[in-house]
Amino acid sequence: MQKLIRITTVPSSLRTLLRGQSRFMSNHFEVIGVSGDGDALTEVKQNEGIRTHVVEMTRTITPFKDLKAVFQLYKFFKAEKPFIVHTHTPKAGTVGMLAAKLAGVPHRLHTIAGLPLLEATGNKRKLLNAVEKFTYRCATGILPNSFGLEQIILDHKFTKPSKLKVIGNGSSNGINTEHYDAALVSENVKANLRTELNISKEDVVFIFIGRIVRDKGINELVAAFNTLSIKNKNCKLILVGPRENHLDPLLPETEALIESNQQILGVGLQKDIRPYVAISNVLTFPSYREGFPNVVLQGSCMELPCIVGNINGCNEIIEHNINGLIIPVKNANAIEEAMQFMINFPEKRQAMIAHTRSRIVKRYKQEFVWSEILKTYQSLS
Incomplete structure (x- = not known):
C-alpha cells in the first residue's frame, strides 16, 4: 500500500x-x-x-x-x-x-x-x-x-x-453534519447552560467561536456589542475560544470591556461547542481573513444565521439576506448595525434559518x- x-x-x-x-x-x-x-x-x-x-x-x-x-x-x-x-x-x-x-x-x-x-x-x-x-x-x-x-x-x-x-x-x-445538529442538544442541557450563564428566554444571544485574537475581529466585535448592549438590555454575547495573547493580543480597552460588561460571556475553549451554539440565535464571525471557516459551517449546520465579514470563504458559505448578513471587514459600526437588525427583525432572522442547515448538507x-x-x-x- x-x-x-x-x-x-x-x-x-x-x-x-x-x-x-x-x-x-x-x-x-x-x-x-x-x-x-x-x-x-x-x-x-x-x-x-x-x-x-x-x-x-x-x-x-x-x-x-x-x-x-x-x-x-x-x-x-x-x-x-x-x-x-x-x-x-x-x-x-x-x-x-x-x-x-x-x-x-x-x-x-x-x-x-x-x-x-x-x-x-x-x-x-x-x-x-x-x-x-x-x-x-x-x-x-x-x-x-x-x-x-x-x-x-x-x-x-x-x-x-x-x-x-x-x-x-x-x-x-x-463538516460532520450528523454531529453538528441542534436536535442532538437536549432541552435539559440548554436550560442548565442558560441558567449557568444567566441567559433568559427573552435574550437574543450572539455567539463568536474561534481564537480570541485581533485577526478574528474581536476588537471590533466587542466594541460593537458594548454599544449595542447599552441600547438593548435583552442581548448577550458568548465568546467561545482560547486566548493567544503571545501571538495576537487584543487591545487593552477590548480586554477591559470583556471584563466589565456583564452581557459579554467569555467561556474559554470548549471541547464541545454544540450546547453553546444551541442556546444562541446568531453567529457573529467578523474575521479579517480566512481560508474556509469551519465555524461558519458549524453554526450554519446548527441552524444559526451568520453575520460574517466580506472575505473569501465566509462570502462563499453565506449569501447576504438569505442565510445571514455579509458586512465590511474591520468595521465596528457595520457589526453593530447587523446585530441590531437581527434583534429588530426576528421574522427575517427566522426566515434565514430555513436556508442554513440544508445548504451545508448539500454542499459541504x-x-x-x-x-x-x-x-x-x-x-x-
Missing part, C-alpha cells in the same frame, strides 16, 4: 482540522500523521488508527529551529519513501514541502487554509511573500480551500494557475469532501 504522510505544525490541527479524514484515507493508503508532540497527537493515533511521528515546528519565524525541522523531516521521508506528502498550516507547509522536495517525494501537496501574511506590512510582508512563493515552488500541487483564496493567490502571482486546485465546493475537511458534507480529496490523490501517478 502506498504511503501518505499528512503534516500540521501543531497536533491539535491534525486532530481537529482533519478529524476523521485520516481514518477514511487509511482504507486506501498507509497514512502517517506528523506534527509537534502533545496529547492531541496521542488522540490522533487512537482516534484515526494511524501511525504518528513527532517533528517539532514553531508558528513564528525561527530560522535555526526551522532548518532542524527540515532535516528531521528529510530523514523521515528518505526512510519512509512516501508516495504523497500533504501539508496543512503555514510552517508545516514551508518546512514540509522543502524537505519533501529534497527527499525526492514524487507528489507534494500543500493546502492553503488562510494567508496570515495578508495582515502583515513592510519588510515582514516582503519576507512572508517570499516564503509563500518558495513553499509553492517546492510543492507539486497547491490546494486553496476556497475559490476566493485561489483568486488571491493568483492576484499576488504566488504560483502559476496550473498548480492550483480547489477541492469540491471548498473546505479542507467538510464531510464524506463528499473526503471523496473529492481521494479522487485528487488517485489521479496522481
